[in-house]
Amino acid sequence: MGLYREARYRTAGDRAVVAQFGDEIGLEVNHRVRAMAQEIESGRLEGVTETLPSYSVLYVFYDPLKVSYGQVLEGLRGIEGRLEQVVLSPPRVFIIPTLYGGEMGPDLEDVASHAGLGVEEVVSIHSSVDYHVYFTGFTPGFLFLGGMSSRIATPRLENPRTRVPAGSVGIAGNQTGVYPIQSPGGWRLIGRTPVRLYDPARPEPVLIRAGDKVRFRPMSDQEYQEISRRVKSGEYIMETLTEGGEVS
C-alpha cells in the first residue's frame, strides 16, 4: 500500500502510457505524479503530446506516428530516477469568496444537523483549511480537493438535483468542491461563489491547476452582489496568496 518503490507502467491503448505511483489518495503519491508531469513538460520528452495527472496516476499521451510505446517507456524510466530531487513549483493559493447558507447553500442546515454542529461552526470548519488540488477534470475546471475535515463529512443526496447552478460549493462524503458549470449533481450544497472557475471565453479558461491550493472565504450577501457584478463586467481578478502569506 501507499507509495510504490518503482512506478508501474501500463498501456492505455496505442497512444497513452499510464504511470502509477501508488495505490492511495495521498500527498506523497500525488507529489510524485506532478513531479513526473513537471519533468516531462520542462524536458519535452520526444513524441509526448500532453499529460493528465490524477490522484496516483499520470496519463502520458504520445503520438504513435512519432514514437513507440517502448521508446516512451524508456524516456519515463529515465525521468523516474530523478523524481525525488524534483522541486515542484510552489503552490498558488486561490481564495474563493463564498456566500454560505440560505438560497445559495440550501443543504447547509442538513450538513450541520448531520454533524451535530451549529451552522456557523460548519462554515468556520469548511473555510479554515487550505485544500490541496489533486487534479482538475471530469467537467472543465472541476477541482478534486483534499483535506476537508471529517467532522463535516455528509453523504450525498439520495435524489440528485437535475440542475445545480454554476459556482455551487458542495460536500459529498469527505470531499468538497465547486461545480464550475451548471450540471446535474448529488452533492450537499452549502454555498455559492460568483467566481467563474471555468470560462470558455477567457484566454486561460481554467485558472486553478493540480498542485495549487484553494481556500474558501465566507462573505456577505452584499459582497456577493458586488463580486458578481465585477465578474460579469470582467473586472474581477481572483485573490491569490503565496502559501502562509497574506492576501494580495
Next chain:
Amino acid sequence: MTGLRVVHPGALTTVQDLGRYGYQGMGLSPSGVLDDYSFRMGNIVLGNDPRSAAVEMVLWAPTLEVTVKTAVALVGGEVRAFINGEEAPMWEALVVEPGDLIEVKEFKTGFASYICVAGGVAVPPVLGSRSTDILGMMGGLEGGLVKKDSVLPVGTPLVPLREMAGRRLGPAYIPDFSGEATVRVIMGPQDDYFTDNGIQTLLTTPYTVSMKSDRMGLRLEGEVIEHGKGADIFSEGITVGAIQVPKNGLPIVLLAGRQTVGGYTKIAVVASVDIHRAAQRRPGDTLRFSATGVDEARGLLLEREALFQKGSALLE
C-alpha cells in the same frame, strides 16, 4: 456572412476537426470527429489541409443552403442526399452555387456522416481547434450544436473550383460501415481487475450497440463481463476508444466527446486504426473485439498514415 446556412439543423450536428489537444489536464475534452478515417479522406477529395473542419451529423438529417460558390464532399456513414432535389454521390467533390439546397434525407449505414467543404468550415479556432466541445461550451458555433439559421463560414479552397469536378475517392478506399464489425483492442490498463472468464467474454461474444449511445460513447448490450477486483478505481484519465466496464458488467466504448477522467475500470482500449470502425456502429449493429499488441497496433496506424500521405494519388 456567407457560407452554408442551416435550414434544418438535425439533432446532433456539430462542427468538428481532429480535436483540441493539450488541455485534458484542465478537464477539457479533446472532442473532434468520431470517424477520423472518413474525415481525412473527405479532406483529401477536396484537396484540403487535413485539419480543415467539417460538419458532422449523427443519425439525423440536416438541410443546408449554399450562399457562396464552393465545393462539398459527403463522406462517412452512407446517406441519401440531394442537391436541388437531385441525388448526390458520396466520396466525391461537388461544386455548389449560391441558392443550392443540400438535403440529407436518410442515414443508410453507420453512425456519423460528414459534409466536408473546400477550404474547411472557417469558424475561428479556439485553443488551436475548431472542434465543438459540447461539455466545455467551446469551439464550433459558439460552443454548441448547429442551429437553424446559423451560417457556417467557409474557407478558401486550396484546389481551384474549376479543377474540382471529377475528384473522386478510389473505390478501394471507400469503407463499408454496414452491420457487424470486429475491432482490435489492446488489453489494459485495468485488465487485471477482471477474471479470465470476463476477458474471454469480451473477446468472444458479440455486443449490440444500444440506443443510448452518443458522441461520448457507445453503450453496448450483451453478455456481462465479470469483474474480479471490483468495478471502481480512483478517478484517472480516459483515452479515446477506452472500454469502460461499470458495475453492471456492460461495456461502454468511449468516443471523441468523452469526459477527461472517470472512475470505472477499463478492460481494454480500441486500437487507434480501428476507432472509426467502432464509432461507425449504430444502435442495433454488432461489435466484436479481438486482442492485439501495442506495437502491432502502431504498425497498422503507420501504414494507414502512409496511405493518407498519398493524398490526391488516392483519387480515381
